Amino acid sequence: MTKGVLLYCFDTPQVSYSKITDRCISLIERNLDLPVTVVTDADTKLRIKSNCDKHVVDIEKGNTKFSKPWYNLERHLAFEHSPYDRTVVMDVDYFCYSDKILRLLESENDFLVHKNAHDVMHREIMRYDRQAMLDLVWATVLIFNKTPRTKAIFDTVKLVKQNYQHYCNLYRISYMNFRNDYAFAIALNQINGHRDYDLIPDSIATVPADAEILELNDKGAVIRWDNKTILVQDQDLHFLNKEIAYV
Amino acid sequence: MNIDQLKKIAKQSYDANLQKANALKKAESDQILVYKNHIFHADAETICFVRTASEGMSSFFMLDSNSNPVEITDPPEFLDLLLQRNQSVLNTYHQLYQNIKNRKV
Numbered sequence: 001m002t003k004g005v006l007l008y009c010f011d012t013p014q015v016s017y018s019k020i021t022d023r024c025i026s027l028i029e030r031n032l033d034l035p036v037t038v039v040t041d042a043d044t045k046l047r048i049k050s051n052c053d054k055h056v057v058d059i060e061k062g063n064t065k066f067s068k069p070w071y072n073l074e075r076h077l078a079f080e081h082s083p084y085d086r087t088v089v090m091d092v093d094y095f096c097y098s099d100k101i102l103r104l105l106e107s108e109n110d111f112l113v114h115k116n117a118h119d120v121m122h123r124e125i126m127r128y129d130r131q132a133m134l135d136l137v138w139a140t141v142l143i144f145n146k147t148p149r150t151k152a153i154f155d156t157v158k159l160v161k162q163n164y165q166h167y168c169n170l171y172r173i174s175y176m177n178f179r180n181d182y183a184f185a186i187a188l189n190q191i192n193g194h195r196d197y198d199l200i201p202d203s204i205a206t207v208p209a210d211a212e213i214l215e216l217n218d219k220g221a222v223i224r225w226d227n228k229t230i231l232v233q234d235q236d237l238h239f240l241n242k243e244i245a246y247v
Numbered sequence: 248m249n250i251d252q253l254k255k256i257a258k259q260s261y262d263a264n265l266q267k268a269n270a271l272k273k274a275e276s277d278q279i280l281v282y283k284n285h286i287f288h289a290d291a292e293t294i295c296f297v298r299t300a301s302e303g304m305s306s307f308f309m310l311d312s313n314s315n316p317v318e319i320t321d322p323p324e325f326l327d328l329l330l331q332r333n334q335s336v337l338n339t340y341h342q343l344y345q346n347i348k349n350r351k352v
Contacts, residue, residue: 100276108284109313122268201286201312202276205269228262234339235273 003105004035004084007092010059010071011044018047019245021092023216025050030218031096034088039074039081055081063178075139075180076157079150089142093239097220100202100236104143109198111150112143113184116203120232121211121225132182133171134189138204139180140238149191156187205232209240216247263347270343277336282325285311289332297326 005028009021018040025036036052038045045054060073074081078089088101104112117138144150160167160183167186168176175182188197207213207223215222220233248256280289287293300307301322308318319325 098276100279103279103281104286106281106284107286109286118272120269122265196314198313198315201288202279203272205272205276228265230262230265230269232269232273235269235276 001085002035002083003086003088004037004082005032005088005090006078006082006084007036007038007090008072008074009038009040009044009048009092010074011041011047012069012071014068015242016047016245017092017242018044018049020239020242021048022050023244024090024092024095025052027096027218031099032102034102035084037081037083039077053083057081070177072180073161073178076154076161076183078142079144079146079154082146086145087143089139089144091140091238093242093244094140094204095221095237095239097234098236101141101143104200109143110145110147111153111188112198112200113188114138114141114200114202114204117206117238118203119208120205120223120230120237121208121228123208132173134185136181137185137188137199138238139184140204141200142184143200153184153187153191156190157183160186204238205235206238207232207241209242211241213239213241213244213247216244259350263350266347267344270340270347273343274336274340277339278332279312280328280332282328283317283319285315285317286313287311287329289329289336291333294326294329294333297322297329301326 007021007024009017011017021038028034028036037055038048038052039055039057040048041059042056045056048054057074059071061069061071063070063073075089078087086105088105115135115137161178164178165176171186173182207221208225211223211225213221214224214229220231220235221237222229222231278289280287296309297319300309306318306320307322308316311317
C-alpha cells in the first residue's frame with residue numbers, strides 16, 4: 001500500500017504559500033519521511049523549491065476570508081488528486097514537529113479527521129460556531145484510504161460545495177464563505193447516518209492569527225501574545241498567522 | 248510585598264500554567280499508540296485495563312479510542328508497548344514540568 005502526503009498550495013497576492021509549503025515539506029521529510037505531492041497552479045509551481053511531485057491544476061477562485069482571496073476550493077478533489085492508496089491531506093501551515101501522523105497512518109480507519117483544536121495560548125477561542133447544528137471538524141489534516149465509502153464522503157463534500165448556502169441554512173451555520181471544515185463536517189455527518197464517526201483522538205495545537213511568531217526552527221516555535229512568550233516544540237502545530245512565510 | 252511584586256508573581260504563575268497546559272496537551276498527543284491497526288491512548292486507564300484483563304486470560308477484547316472492538320491476542324506484548332510509550336511520554340512531561348517549576352518564584 002502506497003502512503004504519502006497531499007498538499008494544496010496556491011500563492012495569493014497577500015500570502016506566499018509556496019514559502020510556507022517549503023517549510024512544511026522540510027518538516028515532513030525530517031519527521032515523517034513520506035513522499036509529498038503538491039497540487040498547485042502554474043505560477044506557484046515555479047516558486048516551490050522543495051523536491052516533490054507537483055500536480056498543476058486550474059484553480060477555482062472567488063472565495064474570500066476577511067475580504068482577501070482564499071483559494072481553498074480544491075480540497076474536495078483530494079480523492080482524485082491523490083496518487084497514494086493511503087493519503088494524508090494537510091494544510092501547508094500544519095507543521096509536523098512529531099511523528100504523530102506516521103503513527104496514525106498505521107491505523108485501519110479509512111477516514112480520520114480531528115474534531116478538536118486548542119489555542120496554544122489557552123484562551124478558549126477555538127469553538128467559534130456554537131450555533132451550528134452539528135459539530136465542526138478540522139479539515140486541517142485528513143487521513144483516508146481510497147474506498148467506496150471515502151469516495152462517497154468526498155462526493156458528498158462536492159455536493160455540499162455546490163449547494164453550500166442551502167446546507168448553511170439547514171445546519172444553522174452562520175459563516176457563509178465556503179469552509180472545508182464545515183463541508184467535511186456535513187459530509188461526514190450525512191455519510192455516517194447522522195451518527196458518530198472515527199476521529200483522530202487528540203486536539204490540534206493551534207497558533208492563533210494574532211500571535212507573533214518570534215522564531216521558527218526544526219523543533220518548534222517561539223510565540224508571543226500580549227507580552228507572554230512561550231516555546232512550543234516537538235508537537236505538531238497549525239499556524240493561523242501566515243507571517244510564518246517570512247520568519 | 249508591594250503590589251508590583253504580587254503582580255509579578257501572579258504573571259509568572261500564569262505563564263508557568265500556560266507552559267504546563269501546553270506540555271500536557273503534547274503528552275496527550277504523544278500517548279497515541281496504534282496497535283493491531285487500532286488507535287489507543289497509552290494512558291493509565293488503558294494500562295490498568297490491559298493489566299487486569301490479561302490476568303488469567305491469554306486473549307481478550309477491548310475498545311479502541313473510537314469505541315471499535317479489538318481482540319488482543321498477545322497481552323504481554325501490548326502491555327509492554329503501552330508502558331514503554333506511557334513512560335517515554337511522562338518522562339518528557341516530567342522534564343518539561345521541572346523546567347517550568349524551576350522558572351517559577
